[in-house]
Amino acid sequence: MGYQVKENPKCGRDVLISPRESRIAKKAREHRGTWKIQEALQLLNEAAEEKKEVLGHLLAEKYSHVREVMYEATESYREVVQEKRQSFNEAVADGKERIQELTTDIDKRVHNNPWLFLGMVAVGFFLSGYMMSGSMRSEVKYRC
The missing domain is CATH 1.20.5 (Single alpha-helices involved in coiled-coils or other helix-helix interfaces)
Incomplete structure (x- = not known):
């Protein structure tokens, strides 16, 4: 099921590798490559500090x-x-x-039109209060 066959360089035999292991190996190779670049840049930085000219x-x-x-x-x-x-x-x-x-x-x-907006605010507060009290009533209803 998605297994790959790869030759083991240590013993010369074929080894089955799961898809997960191959993804992990690929990430390890990528990480190793970026690590090498970072190490090279660090060495260049140290050399630049020592011998600028x-x-x-x-x-x-x-x-x-x-x-x-x-x-x-x-x-x-x-x-x-x-x-x-x-x-x-x-x-x-x-x-x-x-x-x-x-x-x-x-x-x-x-x-x-101030009365329209005042009415809309009142209706909004009424609905929010009704919903909050409804959720509180349902909590009380199911307590044992």
């Missing part, structure tokens, strides 16, 4: 493509952050404007 020279001459990729990544990150910040600010301004329009519209309607 040598690293700058290497990046300038031998590994210019790494520097270009890093520069492009930071620039694209900055652009994305700037776009998101701008769209967020626009959404906040638009929401603020809509709320102000809505409150002025409600205020005008209440001033034009």
